[in-house]
Amino acid sequence: MNLYLNGKLALITAASKGIGFATADMLMEEGTKVVILSSNKNNIEAAAYKLKEKHNRDVFSIVCDLNSLESIFLSYEKVKKEFGEIDILVNNCGGPVPGNFESLSDEDWDKAYIQVLRSAVKLAELVLPNMKIKKWGRIINITSLSVKQPVDNLMLSNTFRTGLIGFAKSLSNEVGKYNITVNNVAPGYTLTSRLIELAEIRANEKGITTEDEIKTMGESVPLKRVGGAYEIASLITFLASEHSGYITGSTIAVDGGAIKSTF
Ligand code: NAD
Numbered sequence: 001m002n003l004y005l006n007g008k009l010a011l012i013t014a015a016s017k018g019i020g021f022a023t024a025d026m027l028m029e030e031g032t033k034v035v036i037l038s039s040n041k042n043n044i045e046a047a048a049y050k051l052k053e054k055h056n057r058d059v060f061s062i063v064c065d066l067n068s069l070e071s072i073f074l075s076y077e078k079v080k081k082e083f084g085e086i087d088i089l090v091n092n093c094g095g096p097v098p099g100n101f102e103s104l105s106d107e108d109w110d111k112a113y114i115q116v117l118r119s120a121v122k123l124a125e126l127v128l129p130n131m132k133i134k135k136w137g138r139i140i141n142i143t144s145l146s147v148k149q150p151v152d153n154l155m156l157s158n159t160f161r162t163g164l165i166g167f168a169k170s171l172s173n174e175v176g177k178y179n180i181t182v183n184n185v186a187p188g189y190t191l192t193s194r195l196i197e198l199a200e201i202r203a204n205e206k207g208i209t210t211e212d213e214i215k216t217m218g219e220s221v222p223l224k225r226v227g228g229a230y231e232i233a234s235l236i237t238f239l240a241s242e243h244s245g246y247i248t249g250s251t252i253a254v255d256g257g258a259i260k261s262t263f
Contacts, residue, residue: 009084067119142236
């Protein structure tokens with residue numbers, strides 16, 4: 001199937017590893033030009049090198065801290081100047097710190113607001129003027145199954161990711177007339193460093209190994225396993241493509257059936 005992604009320019013945030021990296025890899029497979037961004041210079045350069053070697057094409061990397069609106073603005077100015085205007089924005093971020101209501105500080109709340117919600121709003125604001133002129137654009141936010149079913153001990157994720165899908169739905173209503181779609185992907189348990197970090201915390205609490213905790217997570221899901229980053233990236237790539245042109249304002253789970261509700 002031709003996804004008609006050849007020649008488009010995508011910006012994927014938080015892409016040095018995990019879901020962001022897999023997305024960059026899959027989009028490059030489809031001929032998309034990609035700019036990848038992350039806060040860690042060594043990691044993002046290593047990721048860019050890996051992608052370049054694999055696809056034998058240039059990939060552009062930018063160091064940007066998604067916890068800082070100034071860093072986002074300056075990085076985006078650089079992207080625009082050096083690589084051009086963005087057709088596809090994949091808003092990803094590092095996971096906010098785990099914790100329940102009693103354990104979180106004011107600083108945790110303020111940081112998670114910028115990291116999860118405000119950064120995605122700012123990036124949408126930066127890419128939209130050109131998408132409107134071109135009358136084509138894709139904005140895809142990576143959220144979590146926590147937007148449909150809150151996860152214990154992930155108070156910040158449960159709160160701000162739900163805010164993000166509210167924003168995305170409202171924005172999709174406003175920009176549909178420009179042929180711009182805005183959608184959210186909600187991963188379930190996905191084997192990346194984020195999952196290993198969460199599994200470690202739970203394993204320590206239970207006095208079991210991290211491997212056993214990951215196995216337990218997998219067994220709790222109807223498909224009886226945790227997912228892989230490329231299984232999330234497949235949906236993101238489809239949503240970025242021409243074939244998803246009539247899907248907007250949607251939140252689609254890739255969770256092995258973990259969410260218990262019918263919608
Ligand atoms: P990951 O840990 O593999 O990758 C996180 C990426 O975020 C890295 O590239 C890292 O450099 C980048 N990053 C972290 N802080 C940053 C910052 N301040 N500025 C810029 N970049 C930053 O994580 P992942 O599993 O790929 O998760 C991606 C997103 O999906 C996260 O928000 C995570 O919470 C969410 N999610 C993951 C799972 C899962 O099971 N893995 C499930 C649901 C939701």
